Amino acid sequence: MSGFVLRRVGLGLITLWILSLIVFFAAQVLPGDPARAILGPLAAPSSVKTLAHQLGTDKSVISQYGTWIGHFVTGNLGTSYEYQAPIGSLLTSALGNSLKLAAVAFVLVVPLGILGGVIAALNVGKPVDRVISVIGLSATVIPEVVSGIVLILVFGIALNVLPISATPPPGAGFGTQIYHLIMPAIPLTLILFGYIQQMARAGTVEALASDYARTATLKGLPRGVMIRRHVLRNSLLPTITVIASQIGYLIGGLVLVEVLFHYNGIGSLIFNAATGKDFPMLEAGVLVIGIAYMVATLFADILYSLLNPRIRYRGVE
Amino acid sequence: MSIGSVPIESAAAVNSAQAEMRGEFLRNLVHSRTFKFGATILGFWILAAIFGNLLAPNDPLAQNLLAINQAPAGSHWFGTDQLGRDVFARVITGSRDILIIAPLATLIGTVLGTALGLVMGYFRGAVDEVIGRFVEAFLALPLVVTGILGVVALGPSNTTLIIVIGIVFAPLIARTVRAAVLLERELDYVSAARLRGETSRYIMFVEILPNVLAPIMVEFTVRLGYAVFTLVTLSFLGFGIPPPSANWGLEISTNYGQVTAGYWWEVLFDALAIASLVVGVNMIANSIESALES
Numbered sequence: 001m002s003g004f005v006l007r008r009v010g011l012g013l014i015t016l017w018i019l020s021l022i023v024f025f026a027a028q029v030l031p032g033d034p035a036r037a038i039l040g041p042l043a044a045p046s047s048v049k050t051l052a053h054q055l056g057t058d059k060s061v062i063s064q065y066g067t068w069i070g071h072f073v074t075g076n077l078g079t080s081y082e083y084q085a086p087i088g089s090l091l092t093s094a095l096g097n098s099l100k101l102a103a104v105a106f107v108l109v110v111p112l113g114i115l116g117g118v119i120a121a122l123n124v125g126k127p128v129d130r131v132i133s134v135i136g137l138s139a140t141v142i143p144e145v146v147s148g149i150v151l152i153l154v155f156g157i158a159l160n161v162l163p164i165s166a167t168p169p170p171g172a173g174f175g176t177q178i179y180h181l182i183m184p185a186i187p188l189t190l191i192l193f194g195y196i197q198q199m200a201r202a203g204t205v206e207a208l209a210s211d212y213a214r215t216a217t218l219k220g221l222p223r224g225v226m227i228r229r230h231v232l233r234n235s236l237l238p239t240i241t242v243i244a245s246q247i248g249y250l251i252g253g254l255v256l257v258e259v260l261f262h263y264n265g266i267g268s269l270i271f272n273a274a275t276g277k278d279f280p281m282l283e284a285g286v287l288v289i290g291i292a293y294m295v296a297t298l299f300a301d302i303l304y305s306l307l308n309p310r311i312r313y314r315g316v317e
Numbered sequence: 318m319s320i321g322s323v324p325i326e327s328a329a330a331v332n333s334a335q336a337e338m339r340g341e342f343l344r345n346l347v348h349s350r351t352f353k354f355g356a357t358i359l360g361f362w363i364l365a366a367i368f369g370n371l372l373a374p375n376d377p378l379a380q381n382l383l384a385i386n387q388a389p390a391g392s393h394w395f396g397t398d399q400l401g402r403d404v405f406a407r408v409i410t411g412s413r414d415i416l417i418i419a420p421l422a423t424l425i426g427t428v429l430g431t432a433l434g435l436v437m438g439y440f441r442g443a444v445d446e447v448i449g450r451f452v453e454a455f456l457a458l459p460l461v462v463t464g465i466l467g468v469v470a471l472g473p474s475n476t477t478l479i480i481v482i483g484i485v486f487a488p489l490i491a492r493t494v495r496a497a498v499l500l501e502r503e504l505d506y507v508s509a510a511r512l513r514g515e516t517s518r519y520i521m522f523v524e525i526l527p528n529v530l531a532p533i534m535v536e537f538t539v540r541l542g543y544a545v546f547t548l549v550t551l552s553f554l555g556f557g558i559p560p561p562s563a564n565w566g567l568e569i570s571t572n573y574g575q576v577t578a579g580y581w582w583e584v585l586f587d588a589l590a591i592a593s594l595v596v597g598v599n600m601i602a603n604s605i606e607s608a609l610e611s
Contacts, residue, residue: 011450018454023466030470141599143546145553145569146588153581164577252459256550260573271554274465286466290457 008301012294019290020072024065027283033057037277038081055081072287078280082273087284091269095288098254098265101166104181105188105250110243113193114236117200121235122227124205132197140194144187144256151183152260166263184261188253192246199242203235210234237304244300248293345608352608355600362594366413373406377563386580396582398572407563408586412594414475414558415565419544422479426486427537433487434494435521435529439502445495452488460485460547461554468556475558478551482544490536497529531609538602542595549591565591 031037035052052058056067071078077087116136120129139147156164166184168177207213208231216226255267262268266285273281346352365372381401389396395404433452437445455463467481501507502525510520551557552566560567565587572583 011453014450015453015457018450019457022454026466026470031472137599137603138596141542141546141595142592143549143595145549145566146592146595149569149573149576149584149588152576153585157576157579157581248457248459252461255459255461255465256553259554270462270465274469275555277469282466282469286458286462289459289462290454293457293459 004305005302008298012298016290016294020069020287023283023286024068027279028064029061031277031279034279068283077284080278080281082276082278082281087281091266091284091288094264094266094269097263098258098267100177101181101184101254101263101265102250104178105185105192108185109189109192109196112189113196114200114239116193116197117239118204118232120197120201121204121208136194136197139190142190144191144253145260147187147190148257148260151186155183164261166258166261184257184263187257188250191249191253195242195246196239199239200235203238204231207231207235241300241304244296244303247296251289251292342608346604349604349608351600352604355597355604358593358597359601362412363416365409366416369410369413373403373409375403375406377402377406377410378561379403386575389582395586398583399575404582404586407568408590411563411565411568411587411590414562415545415548418475418478418558419541419548422482423486423537423541423544425479425483426540427490427533429483429487430490431494431533433491435498435525437491438495438498439517439521439525452491455485455488460543461550464547464551465554465556468551473556473559478548478557482547486540490540493532493536494529497532498525501525501528535602535606535609538598538605542598542602545595545598
């Protein structure tokens with residue numbers, strides 16, 4: 001088991017290193033001279049040169065990468081061009097906000113997805129199953145822009161029951177904060193619903209067809225008890241890993257949702273950094289997202305191997 | 318056992334069996350209700366992209382500052398936007414750039430991903446491990462984030478979008494193709510080709526590739542839906558197709574500030590158009606997948 005984890009962590013670190021190269025190359029090398037980008041095309045060459053020296057962008061690309069990644073590993077994420085403040089603290093508060101939004105989305109989608117999957121599985125082939133599956137499949141492919149806009153128009157404006165900004169007024173209590181996050185969480189929920197529902201459905205269908213389910217039925221166990229005790233326990237294992245593996249998607253969805261609903265999270269931070277050509281902020285934000293994704297998938301893999309011994313033993317080989 | 322006793326199917330028999338399978342696949346596909354529905358939606362938007370200016374009663378670019386933010390009515394079916402442009406005309410012609418960029422990007426991603434997947438699956442070992450790390454690194458970022466990064470790096474243009482989305486799709490498709498190739502390479506026809514002394518390139522592209530086309534085709538249609546998804550999202554964020562030609566994502570972002578004033582028609586129809594196109598493409602993808610399975 002520890003061998004499996006060590007190997008996964010090692011490979012993950014190599015992947016992260018490659019990712020850091022890609023991010024650095026895309027945000028630091030390709031867009032051209034950052035000093036020129038900040039000062040604009042009309043600035044005097046001498047002031048561009050001075051700023052380039054201050055930023056350290058007049059050094060060689062390799063030494064720039066070395067400095068950047070060296071600082072990053074020791075927890076110094078650099079200084080934002082735009083805010084002239086350390087990126088670390090800006091990023092931490094943005095991450096905290098995003099986590100809140102993601103948590104609301106998960107609290108909504110996990111029970112709904114599992115419930116939808118189990119109901120569909122208990123009615124395989126019947127209209128209920130087909131309706132839930134079609135809704136799930138369609139919800140998964142419709143971009144958050146579309147669902148977000150429709151939600152804003154219906155619940156935010158026509159019915160006026162939910163606030164259209166995710167940011168609560170300053171000093172708002174926990175309840176108000178959650179209230180403001182409900183509508184932004186729904187587009188994320190819609191996309192995730194399809195995945196979770198399909199996995200829960202497949203797992204339940206398989207468990208229902210198993211020998212132990214048949215034995216339970218034949219020994220006279222009431223259907224409700226059989227489903228609760230035997231089917232659900234086994235069918236939900238793969239669903240748990242799907243949920244963990246959707247973290248990556250979730251972060252991507254956050255960019256759009258946070259911009260649409262005016263929320264200060266990691267997604268809007270990356271968006272603002274990219275529009276404002278705040279390259280250190282963009283690099284740090286993207287790399288942090290990569291790390292979050294890798295940690296989440298590693299967690300999902302370990303969880304799955306703990307739940308499924310067959311994978312665990314194969315991993316040690 | 319002598320070589321003569323091994324039954325060898327004639328090339329003609331193999332060809333006719335393949336043609337029969339292809340025929341059955343097409344029959345399954347055409348008879349599927351999902352496919353018909355999806356194809357109708359996609360067909361509609363393709364027609365709108367080509368003949369949009371003829372279909373729409375007004376010019377999508379013509380501004381009329383005396384008639385801004387007008388609610389839907391007889392003269393403007395979907396109303397007008399903040400510059401007095403006809404929303405119906407802009408929705409109808411808004412698919413054009415999307416339907417050019419999305420298929421091209423998906424095609425690049427599919428070709429690149431197929432080549433990578435073939436190489437990874439066929440050679441395995443060190444080659445697979447090294448390319449695999451790069452694939453993993455790309456997959457660690459959400460599509461939209463890689464898209465933003467790519468547009469920052471290369472500057473906003475339609476070519477950038479095609480390249481960036483293509484490059485992002487390549488690792489995803491490579492992973493699927495690799496898995497299919499790993500199964501194929503163990504089969505007899507591959508060993509036979511190797512014994513004949515064929516080159517690796519010949520075996521990968523002439524022997525194995527035709528046999529892994531089914532998953533590639535499914536990937537292509539599924540990715541096409543995601544390409545539209547990504548394009549619309551990037552356009553909404555301002556990293557997509559540049560103005561002034563109409564496109565749905567950009568329309569929503571420019572008119573989005575107006576919804577609190579009650580001008581719902583300036584964003585709702587674009588949103589519905591996006592939803593219909595993505596759902597249509599995905600219906601085609603689903604029906605191709607199930608036609609291949611049966």
